[in-house]
Each structure stands twice: as structure tokens, then as C-alpha cells.
Amino acid sequence: MPGILLGEAFPNFEADTTSGRIKFHDFLGDSWGILFSHPADYTPVCTTELARAAKLADEFKKRGVKMIALSIDSVEDHKNWSKDVMAYANEAGSPLPFPIIADEKRELSVQLGMLDPDERNKAGLPLTARCVFVIGPDKKLKLSILYPATTGRNFDEILRVIDSLQLTAQKKVATPVDWKPGEKVMVVPSLPDSEATALFPNGVTTKEMPSGKKYLRYTQI
Numbered sequence: 001m002p003g004i005l006l007g008e009a010f011p012n013f014e015a016d017t018t019s020g021r022i023k024f025h026d027f028l029g030d031s032w033g034i035l036f037s038h039p040a041d042y043t044p045v046c047t048t049e050l051a052r053a054a055k056l057a058d059e060f061k062k063r064g065v066k067m068i069a070l071s072i073d074s075v076e077d078h079k080n081w082s083k084d085v086m087a088y089a090n091e092a093g094s095p096l097p098f099p100i101i102a103d104e105k106r107e108l109s110v111q112l113g114m115l116d117p118d119e120r121n122k123a124g125l126p127l128t129a130r131c132v133f134v135i136g137p138d139k140k141l142k143l144s145i146l147y148p149a150t151t152g153r154n155f156d157e158i159l160r161v162i163d164s165l166q167l168t169a170q171k172k173v174a175t176p177v178d179w180k181p182g183e184k185v186m187v188v189p190s191l192p193d194s195e196a197t198a199l200f201p202n203g204v205t206t207k208e209m210p211s212g213k214k215y216l217r218y219t220q221i
């Protein structure tokens with residue numbers, strides 16, 4: 001079964017991109033990384049997504065996350081379509097601030113489980129779905145999201161998730177539903193109360209529950 005699971009090492013693939021040939025781990029260096037695929041160039045939803053990603057490039061940079069996109073079209077198509085993307089982002093003439101991988105043979109798409117059997121091009125070949133992979137500085141997969149071609153992603157949510165991943169990689173906390181940076185976080189269940197009070201100088205508050213179990217522990221980071 002092709003694909004990659006959370007915690008697995010992300011493949012150190014080689015690929016042609018709009019910035020030349022890359023070896024993925026060298027491209028990442030010591031940074032976090034985000035690889036997001038789209039079904040095809042010159043398609044409407046993809047154009048809106050990549051324009052939004054381009055607009056948010058500084059936000060990804062601030063978080064130390066290197067961006068790279070992928071689809072099954074050629075480097076030349078990617079380069080030409082990028083001009084449309086930047087025009088849609090109201091930045092006509094500026095370069096797309098991240099490379100796009102050209103996976104014309106679909107080898108990488110198969111390896112990473114990105115093909116959507118329900119979406120096909122005119123030749124009947126499957127297109128890539130809207131995958132998001134976030135890779136940590138240890139080159140391991142920290143998050144994967146998979147959307148069908150017909151649903152565009154929410155890049156604000158992707159940034160929010162990265163904020164959570166980066167916070168929870170450092171501290172023994174988890175982020176609750178709809179959490180946003182600056183809001184209270186939850187102490188991970190595996191941490192005993194005695195250690196939690198020592199670890200979180202802002203204090204730990206516990207919400208009373210009908211069960212009497214004290215598992216909802218909040219702190220402010």
C-alpha cells in the first residue's frame with residue numbers, strides 16, 4: 001500500500017522543480033517543510049490555492065517552514081502557470097515564492113499515495129489529490145491532510161496546525177478544539193500532576209467533570 005504514515009521518515013526523493021533538480025532532504029536542510037500537491041496546472045481551484053499560499057509565504061518563512069508544491073505537469077507548464085497564479089495574487093511579474101515539483105511520471109505521487117482515482121485528465125490518467133504533508137526538522141512526517149480535487153484547502157488552518165505542531169514539539173501540551181496561538185493549551189494526559197505544576201509556571205487549572213476524573217488540565221504558555 002503506497003503512502004506514508006505519521007512518524008515515518010519522509011522519502012529523500014529527487015525531482016525536477018521550477019527551481020531545478022532537488023534532493024528533498026537537502027532542500028529542507030534543518031527547516032520544517034510543507035509539501036502540498038494539486039491536481040493540475042491551469043485549473044481554477046488550484047490557481048486560488050497557490051495564490052493564497054504565495055500571499056502567505058512570509059508567514060511560513062516566519063515559522064521556519066520551507067514550502068514546495070507538486071503536480072503531474074511539466075516544469076515548463078508550472079513556470080508559465082505561475083505567472084497566472086501571481087497575477088491572481090495581485091502580484092503580477094513577481095516570481096512564485098516557492099518551487100513546484102514536476103511529477104510527470106507520477107512516480108512520487110504513487111510513492112506518497114497522492115493520486116485520486118476519481119479525478120482523471122483527458123487521457124484518462126489519474127490526477128493528484130490535494131495532499132498536505134508537514135515534515136519536521138528530523139525529516140519525519142508530522143501531519144498529513146488529504147482533500148479531493150473539488151475542495152480547496154484552507155491555508156489559515158494549515159498555518160494554525162503548524163503553530164500547534166511547533167508548540168507541541170517543544171512542550172508537553174496539546175491544543176484543544178479551534179485553538180489559536182495565545183489561547184490556553186492542555187497538559188498532555190501522560191504528564192503526572194506533580195510534574196505539570198513544576199513544568200508550567202503559569203499554573204495548571206483543572207475543569208471539574210461529572211465523572212470526577214481530572215483529565216481536562218489547562219495552562220497558559
Ligand code: BEZ
Nearest residue numbers: 039043044045046149150
Ligand atoms: C480545480 O483546481 O479547479 C480542479 C481540478 C481538478 C478537478 C476539479 C477542480
